[in-house]
Amino acid sequence: MSSRRSKADYYRFIFVLFLAIFAYLSFRVVSPIMDSVVMGAVMAYIFFPVYNRLDVVLKRPQVSAFIVCVLIAVLSVVSILIVGKAISDDASTVYASTKEFLTSESLFGECPHDSGMICFMMRTVQEWVSDPQVRGFIDDGAHALGQIVFAKTSQMLYAIPQFLIFVAVSFFISFYLFIDGRRLLERVRNSLPIHRDCQKVIFTRIAALTRAVIFGSILVSIIQGIFGSIGFILLGVSEPIMWGALMAVFAMIPFVGTALIWIPAAIGLIAKGSLIKGIILFAYGGLVISMVDNMLKPLIISSSSDIHPLMVFLGVIGGIAFMGPLGFIVGPVILAIFEALLEIYETEKGELV
Numbered sequence: 001m002s003s004r005r006s007k008a009d010y011y012r013f014i015f016v017l018f019l020a021i022f023a024y025l026s027f028r029v030v031s032p033i034m035d036s037v038v039m040g041a042v043m044a045y046i047f048f049p050v051y052n053r054l055d056v057v058l059k060r061p062q063v064s065a066f067i068v069c070v071l072i073a074v075l076s077v078v079s080i081l082i083v084g085k086a087i088s089d090d091a092s093t094v095y096a097s098t099k100e101f102l103t104s105e106s107l108f109g110e111c112p113h114d115s116g117m118i119c120f121m122m123r124t125v126q127e128w129v130s131d132p133q134v135r136g137f138i139d140d141g142a143h144a145l146g147q148i149v150f151a152k153t154s155q156m157l158y159a160i161p162q163f164l165i166f167v168a169v170s171f172f173i174s175f176y177l178f179i180d181g182r183r184l185l186e187r188v189r190n191s192l193p194i195h196r197d198c199q200k201v202i203f204t205r206i207a208a209l210t211r212a213v214i215f216g217s218i219l220v221s222i223i224q225g226i227f228g229s230i231g232f233i234l235l236g237v238s239e240p241i242m243w244g245a246l247m248a249v250f251a252m253i254p255f256v257g258t259a260l261i262w263i264p265a266a267i268g269l270i271a272k273g274s275l276i277k278g279i280i281l282f283a284y285g286g287l288v289i290s291m292v293d294n295m296l297k298p299l300i301i302s303s304s305s306d307i308h309p310l311m312v313f314l315g316v317i318g319g320i321a322f323m324g325p326l327g328f329i330v331g332p333v334i335l336a337i338f339e340a341l342l343e344i345y346e347t348e349k350g351e352l353v
Contacts, residue, residue: 036166038326040173043072044181046214051178065178069171079249194344202340205305209336212304213329220297221251224258224289231284235277237265251293258289301332311335 055064229244262285270278302309319331
């Protein structure tokens with residue numbers, strides 16, 4: 001009897017060993033395209049209600065999934081074209097204004113007062129920039145910056161095939177997650193060696209946090225766009241509503257998103273001679289617009305998912321450092337799973353399995 005049991009334990013050990021080995025190998029196979037996997041899962045999660053309603057009408061899962069993927073692609077392409085055209089138009093305007101600003105004899109125009117700290121600073125900068133050596137340094141810097149921009153543009157062009165592969169894999173994953181997502185999730189749940197009640201705690205926490213991270217990020221981005229539009233209106237920036245909308249789109253890029261809009265706008269104001277407005281916009285963008293993301297996002301995500309704000313903050317920062325931009329979703333989810341497991345351990349101790 002004991003020999004039969006030891007033999008069964010041996011076979012069980014061999015099976016678990018092979019399972020662990022092939023699980024590791026499978027992870028290594030998938031890890032190079034992990035960004036595409038996460039992006040495909042996020043797209044499927046966001047647009048699954050659309051797919052579900054469409055499938056109820058059509059009763060053709062493959063057709064419904066294909067239509068939703070085409071819809072996502074069209075929305076993405078249209079958004080990229082609108083944003084690209086707006087940035088291209090504004091970049092040419094800022095370049096022309098900056099060139100005129102640097103080559104003009106009087107950078108800031110006439111000072112309205114004969115004294116005061118602002119006028120003193122304006123005259124000091126004017127005298128410094130008028131120096132021939134400084135002019136030469138500025139020209140050399142502009143030339144070097146142009147070379148850097150050209151090099152980065154070339155790198156982006158070379159990266160287009162890799163980006164297309166990333167997009168294709170993401171849509172391919174979304175397509176099959178629309179169709180088989182529920183079945184795959186149920187298979188994962190059946191494979192976990194823990195009670196259904198414990199599974200419910202973990203998956204409920206994951207679903208709540210994922211929903212909070214995605215829609216909380218969208219809400220915070222909209223708020224940042226509104227704040228940006230208000231600042232642009234008060235400071236006299238042209239097309240404030242459009243640039244606020246673009247700021248809301250770029251706010252989805254962690255850390256530097258909104259800065260891609262308000263920094264060129266501030267430089268444009270200074271280049272047009274509005275030094276004070278440009279400085280105010282720099283301060284407003286850095287202290288108000290950017291801080292909205294850092295302060296509100298953890299609070300909104302925490303209130304919507306019952307996760308401590310510190311866990312959300314650490315998950316976002318650490319996740320981005322670990323996985324790049326997509327880490328702002330994966331990081332909090334990993335910490336939420338860990339927190340759920342700790343909670344289960346505290347309540348059930350040795351009765352988990």
